[in-house]
Amino acid sequence: RRTAILISGRGSNMRALLAAAADPAFPAEIALVLSNRADAAGLLHAAEAGIATAVVESRPFGKDRAAFEAAMEKELAAHGIGLIALAGFMRVLTEGFTARWSGRMLNIHPSLLPAFPGLDTHERALAAGVRLHGCTVHLVTPGVDEGPIVAQAAVPVLPGDTAEALAARVLAEEHRLYPAALAWLAAGTLRLEDGRVLLEDAP
Numbered sequence: 001r002r003t004a005i006l007i008s009g010r011g012s013n014m015r016a017l018l019a020a021a022a023d024p025a026f027p028a029e030i031a032l033v034l035s036n037r038a039d040a041a042g043l044l045h046a047a048e049a050g051i052a053t054a055v056v057e058s059r060p061f062g063k064d065r066a067a068f069e070a071a072m073e074k075e076l077a078a079h080g081i082g083l084i085a086l087a088g089f090m091r092v093l094t095e096g097f098t099a100r101w102s103g104r105m106l107n108i109h110p111s112l113l114p115a116f117p118g119l120d121t122h123e124r125a126l127a128a129g130v131r132l133h134g135c136t137v138h139l140v141t142p143g144v145d146e147g148p149i150v151a152q153a154a155v156p157v158l159p160g161d162t163a164e165a166l167a168a169r170v171l172a173e174e175h176r177l178y179p180a181a182l183a184w185l186a187a188g189t190l191r192l193e194d195g196r197v198l199l200e201d202a203p
């Protein structure tokens, strides 16, 4: 399945997906890396890896999210994209866009959802005093960070943790989890029942 990775910045999850997809047996082909910022560091890496890249700057569209998304749709169509993986993509998507890509778009979020949706998850996990934290890959629905959960990985919160230390521990798990979840989606092993994901024949 031809897959686009949407980024806004560093792109470390994008790198993990590219590395996994370099294996010919991986069920998704990364056919495009699309950024809403021309200065996203991940773009350089993708280009060096020989992956097609595109920039659709969101800023000029201001509050007109639908027009921004229409510009993105053009790029996605031009590259024959059938699946989307959001990887540090910092724009909220409209209901129309999420409906068009329903069941075909994943996001990775740095918390054990439904705890800590939104931003600053590691700071909030420390402030809440949780002993376990982690990351979640979910299907994207209109509600931000609310879609059906596909996969999760947990890490301990350790005494003396800073948000940076905790973020690094979670990020290592993100890099492991996201390729696995994308492989399930691309291989057609995900089924939805009552708004929840069933895994069929998942490894």
Ligand code: GRF
Pocket (backbone or CB within 6 Å): 007, 009, 010, 011, 012, 013, 014, 087, 088, 089, 108, 109, 110, 135, 171, 174
């Ligand atoms: C990750 O922590 C991801 O979970 C969140 O944004 C961060 C992106 O990092 N959505 P990177 O650009 O993949 O390095």
